[in-house]
Amino acid sequence: MFRNILKKGRRLAGLGSLVAALTVAAPAMAQDKEPIVFGGSIPLSGVFAFAGIHIHAGLTDYTDWINNQGGINGHPVKYVMEDTAYEVDRSVAAFKKISGSDSPATYYGDSTGFMKTIASELNSQGDTLMSGASFATALTDNEQYPYQFIPGPNYSQMFGIILEYIADQGKDGDMPTVAFVYSDTEFGKDPIENGKARAAELGIEVVENIVTKPGSVDVSAEVLKLRRVRPDFVVFHGYVLSPINEFMVQMRQMGLDTQFMGTFWSSDKLIIDKMGADADGYMGVMPYNYYDSEESGPMLDALRAQAEKSDPEAGYRPTGYMQAWFNAMVWTEVVKRTLDAGKDLTAENMAASLASIEDWDTGGIIGIPVTVKDMSFPVGRIWRVNAEAGRYEPVSDWIHLD
Amino acid sequence: MDWLFFGEISLAGLAMGGLYALIALGFVIIYKATRVINFAIGEIMMFAAYLFLAFAGGMELSAWIALPMAVIGGSILGGVIEKTMIRPMLGESPISVVMVTIGIASILVGLVEFIWTANPQLLPSFLPREPVFIGPLYLAPKIAYGFLIGSALLIIYLLYFRFSRGGVALRATASDQAAAYSMGINVRRVFNMAWVFGSLAASLAGVLVAATGGLSPQFGIIGLSVLVVVIVGGLDSILGALVAGVFIGWLETVAGAYLGGEYRMPATFLVLAVILVIRPYGLFGTHEIERV
Numbered sequence: 001m002f003r004n005i006l007k008k009g010r011r012l013a014g015l016g017s018l019v020a021a022l023t024v025a026a027p028a029m030a031q032d033k034e035p036i037v038f039g040g041s042i043p044l045s046g047v048f049a050f051a052g053i054h055i056h057a058g059l060t061d062y063t064d065w066i067n068n069q070g071g072i073n074g075h076p077v078k079y080v081m082e083d084t085a086y087e088v089d090r091s092v093a094a095f096k097k098i099s100g101s102d103s104p105a106t107y108y109g110d111s112t113g114f115m116k117t118i119a120s121e122l123n124s125q126g127d128t129l130m131s132g133a134s135f136a137t138a139l140t141d142n143e144q145y146p147y148q149f150i151p152g153p154n155y156s157q158m159f160g161i162i163l164e165y166i167a168d169q170g171k172d173g174d175m176p177t178v179a180f181v182y183s184d185t186e187f188g189k190d191p192i193e194n195g196k197a198r199a200a201e202l203g204i205e206v207v208e209n210i211v212t213k214p215g216s217v218d219v220s221a222e223v224l225k226l227r228r229v230r231p232d233f234v235v236f237h238g239y240v241l242s243p244i245n246e247f248m249v250q251m252r253q254m255g256l257d258t259q260f261m262g263t264f265w266s267s268d269k270l271i272i273d274k275m276g277a278d279a280d281g282y283m284g285v286m287p288y289n290y291y292d293s294e295e296s297g298p299m300l301d302a303l304r305a306q307a308e309k310s311d312p313e314a315g316y317r318p319t320g321y322m323q324a325w326f327n328a329m330v331w332t333e334v335v336k337r338t339l340d341a342g343k344d345l346t347a348e349n350m351a352a353s354l355a356s357i358e359d360w361d362t363g364g365i366i367g368i369p370v371t372v373k374d375m376s377f378p379v380g381r382i383w384r385v386n387a388e389a390g391r392y393e394p395v396s397d398w399i400h401l402d
Numbered sequence: 403m404d405w406l407f408f409g410e411i412s413l414a415g416l417a418m419g420g421l422y423a424l425i426a427l428g429f430v431i432i433y434k435a436t437r438v439i440n441f442a443i444g445e446i447m448m449f450a451a452y453l454f455l456a457f458a459g460g461m462e463l464s465a466w467i468a469l470p471m472a473v474i475g476g477s478i479l480g481g482v483i484e485k486t487m488i489r490p491m492l493g494e495s496p497i498s499v500v501m502v503t504i505g506i507a508s509i510l511v512g513l514v515e516f517i518w519t520a521n522p523q524l525l526p527s528f529l530p531r532e533p534v535f536i537g538p539l540y541l542a543p544k545i546a547y548g549f550l551i552g553s554a555l556l557i558i559y560l561l562y563f564r565f566s567r568g569g570v571a572l573r574a575t576a577s578d579q580a581a582a583y584s585m586g587i588n589v590r591r592v593f594n595m596a597w598v599f600g601s602l603a604a605s606l607a608g609v610l611v612a613a614t615g616g617l618s619p620q621f622g623i624i625g626l627s628v629l630v631v632v633i634v635g636g637l638d639s640i641l642g643a644l645v646a647g648v649f650i651g652w653l654e655t656v657a658g659a660y661l662g663g664e665y666r667m668p669a670t671f672l673v674l675a676v677i678l679v680i681r682p683y684g685l686f687g688t689h690e691i692e693r694v
Binding site: 045050053213222223 | 404407410411414415418421512515519520521522523524531532533540541542543544545611614615616618619620624655656658659662663664666667
C-alpha cells in the first residue's frame with residue numbers, strides 16, 4: 001500500500017517535473033531556431049594584425065549586439081572565426097574548416113588574395129555570401145565573383161570620389177594637378193589605371209606616378225621626382241602609414257604646398273597618433289563615419305554603446321572596427337531580406353537580396369541612404385586631419401557615385 | 403639630361419647605400435667568424451628599433467641616451483642568441499644552423515607583437531629636420547645624418563679590426579679556426595664577440611632605418627633584402643659589404659628614379675645574377691679551393 005502510494009507519488013512528481021520543464025522550456029523552444037553563422041578568416045597575427053584585432057572586435061561586438069536585439073528573425077547569430085596570420089593558405093584552410101563544421105551563411109575574407117582564391121569553391125558550394133577586408137576592384141566583377149561583395153566603394157571608386165573632390169577645387173577652369181603614389185603590390189596597383197582614366201574624364205592632369213617597393217627604406221629620390229612636377233595633390237594608395245609620413249614631411253621641407261590624400265586603409269587615426277602635428281591637413285576618403293566624429297544616428301550610437309560596453313578601456317575604435325561592424329550589418333540585412341521573402345539562405349538568394357538594397361538607411365554608419373551597385377556601396381566622403389583636435393573632420397558632402 | 407637631378411638622386415642613393423653597408427656588415431662579421439648565415443639579422447635590427455621606441459617614446463628618455471641603450475640592447479641580444487642557441491649547434495650541418503636563425507627570427511617577431519602590438523609605429527623624431535644641401539644638391543636630413551652616424555661606426559669598426567687585439571683575434575679566427583685555437587685564441591669567445599659586434603652594427607642600422615621608413619613587426623624583411631648586397635660583395639668580405647652596400651643603394655635609387663619603383667629590385671637582382679656568373683664568391687669574397 002505504502003509502496004503503491006510512493007510509486008504514484010513518484011509518477012506524479014515525474015509528471016510534475018515534466019510539466020514544469022515543458023512550461024519553462026516552451027518559450028525557449030519557440031525561439032530555438034537554427035543559428036545563423038557568420039564565419040571569418042581573421043588575421044589576428046601577421047602583417048595585417050593591426051587591423052585584424054579590431055575587425056575581430058567589431059564582428060564580436062556586432063554579434064553580441066544583434067543577439068541582444070533578438071537575433072535575425074528570431075535566429076540567434078553565431079560568429080565563428082580562425083586566425084589566419086594574413087596567409088592565403090591558412091585562410092583557405094580556415095574557410096574549409098568552418099564551412100565543414102558550421103555552414104556559415106556569410107563569411108569575412110581577410111584579403112583580396114584569399115577572396116580570389118576561394119571564389120571557385122564559393123561559387124560551386126553556393127551557400128555562403130562573402131565580403132571582408134578587401135575593396136579590390138576586381139571583386140566587383142559579378143561574372144567571376146557573383147557571391148562576393150565590397151562593404152563600401154571599391155578602390156577605383158575611392159579614387160573616383162577623391163578625384164571628384166579634387167576637380168571641385170579647380171577654380172576658373174584652372175584644374176589642379178595630381179600625382180599618384182602607390183606600392184608595388186596588387187593592392188597598390190588596383191585603382192591606378194581606372195584612376196588615370198577618371199582623371200582624364202574630369203580634366204585633371206596626372207603629372208607623376210610613383211611606385212614604391214614594399215619595405216622601401218627611403219623615399220627621398222621619389223620626393224625629388226615630385227618636386228620637379230610640383231603636384232597640387234598627391235594621392236596615396238597601398239599603405240597604412242609609412243612612407244606617407246616621409247613624403248609629407250620631406251615635401252613640406254622643400255616648401256611645396258601640395259595636399260595629401262589617401263584611400264580607406266591609409267585613412268585611419270593611426271596616421272594622426274603616429275605623425276602628430278605633421279599629419280595636419282592630410283585627407284582621406286572614408287565610407288563610414290569615424291567613431292569619434294560628431295555625427296550620430298541610431299546604429300552609430302548603438303555601435304558606440306556596444307563598443308563601450310564590451311571594452312570600456314578601449315576608447316577610440318579604428319576604421320577596421322567600423323568596417324567589420326558594417327559588414328555584419330549588411331549580412332544581417334541580406335539574411336533578413338532573404339528570410340522575409342521566404343527563400344532559403346543560398347548564396348544566389350542572398351546575392352539577389354544584396355542587389356535589391358536601395359536607399360538603405362544605415363542608421364548613421366554612412367551619412368546618407370545607400371544603394372548597392374555592382375555588389376559594392378559606391379559612397380564616401382572626404383575627411384581632413386585636424387591634428388590639434390586629434391581627429392578627422394569632414395570637408396566634403398557625402399559623394400554617391402552613379 | 404638634368405645633371406642636378408641626377409646628382410641629387412645619386413647622393414640620396416649613396417647615403418642610403420651607407421646604411422645598407424652597415425646592415426651588410428652585421429651579416430659579414432658573423433659569417434666571417436662563425437660561418438653562420440644569420441637570417442635573424444633583420445629581426446635583431448627590428449628588436450633594437452623597438453627598444454629605441456620603448457626608451458625614447460615610452461620612457462621618454464633623451465633620444466641620445468635611448469640610441470646607445472637600444473644599440474647595446476640589440477648587441478646583447480645577439481650575444482645571448484649565440485650563447486644559448488647557436489653554440490649548441492656547433493658541428494651540426496649549416497642548414498640546421500640556418501633553420502635555427504630562421505626560428506629565432508619568428509620568435510622575435512612574435513615577441514615584438516606581444517610586447518608592442520602589431521601596429522605600425524614611427525620612432526620619435528631625433529635627427530635634425532632642416533634640409534641638408536651639399537652645394538646645390540638637396541639631401542633628405544634623416545638620410546644625411548643617418549649616413550654620418552653609420553659611417554662613424556663603420557670607421558670605428560675598421561680601426562678596431564685592424565689594430566685591436568680583439569680585432570686581430572677575430573680576423574685570425576676567420577682565417578683559420580684551428581690555427582687560431584692552437585695559438586691560444588679563445589675561439590668560442592671570438593664567436594660570441596662576432597655576434598655581439600654584428601648585432602651592434604645591425605642594431606644601429608635598425609634604429610636609423612626605422613627612423614626613416616617606420617617600424618612594424620615585418621621590419622625585419624629589410625635584413626633579407628640586404629642579402630643581395632652581401633652576396634654581391636662577398637659573404638666574408640668587410641670591404642665587399644661596404645662597396646656593394648653603397649653601390650646597390652645607388653643603383654636601386656637611380657633605377658627607381660629613372661625606370662620606376664618597380665624596377666628597383668630587378669635592377670639589383672640583375673647585378674646579382676651577373677656577379678654570380680662572373681665571380682660566384684662575390685666581388686671581394688674568398689675563392690675557396692677544395693682539394694680532394
